[in-house]
Amino acid sequence: MSSDASSPFSVSMPAPVVRRDTRAWRAQVWISFGLAAMLCATGLAWLPGQDLDRAFMVMGYLFCLTSAFGLSKFIRDNEKRRSDTPGWKWVVWGGFFLAMVLTGWGLWRMEVQPVWKAYLVVSWLYLISSVFTLAKTLRDAHEADVLEARLQGRREARDEA
Numbered sequence: 001m002s003s004d005a006s007s008p009f010s011v012s013m014p015a016p017v018v019r020r021d022t023r024a025w026r027a028q029v030w031i032s033f034g035l036a037a038m039l040c041a042t043g044l045a046w047l048p049g050q051d052l053d054r055a056f057m058v059m060g061y062l063f064c065l066t067s068a069f070g071l072s073k074f075i076r077d078n079e080k081r082r083s084d085t086p087g088w089k090w091v092v093w094g095g096f097f098l099a100m101v102l103t104g105w106g107l108w109r110m111e112v113q114p115v116w117k118a119y120l121v122v123s124w125l126y127l128i129s130s131v132f133t134l135a136k137t138l139r140d141a142h143e144a145d146v147l148e149a150r151l152q153g154r155r156e157a158r159d160e161a
Helices: 023-045 051-077 086-109 114-160
Strands: none
Touching: 023 051, 023 114, 051 086, 051 114, 086 114
């Protein structure tokens, strides 16, 4: 059998298409994340009340932020097959749950006007939502870069052969 392209036995496969997010989507994701972070920072900076409450909330928001990125990565890494240990699963999910519960408890027990609590809750949930979207967008871009590099390597190997 010949490997000639005109051979009736050769199979021509279309080149894979690497899907990428649009520039507009990436801009919207970054703007949304920046806006959420700015709204949280503004709310915490101007939060009336005790400095200890403000410090607790800053730590809670940062704990939620980092644990949401960690959870997002864990979920994506284990999407097709389990690649992490069950113990790590408990750490990641437990950290996220603990961060959310402690931050929610801190907001609930704070002695500030309900309008402040509402502002902080909404900006906090907006931040968590935008973190998951940003993490997915960054991971999609990384996977597209890796796929393009593999395809380029295959093309170069094919051209050399």
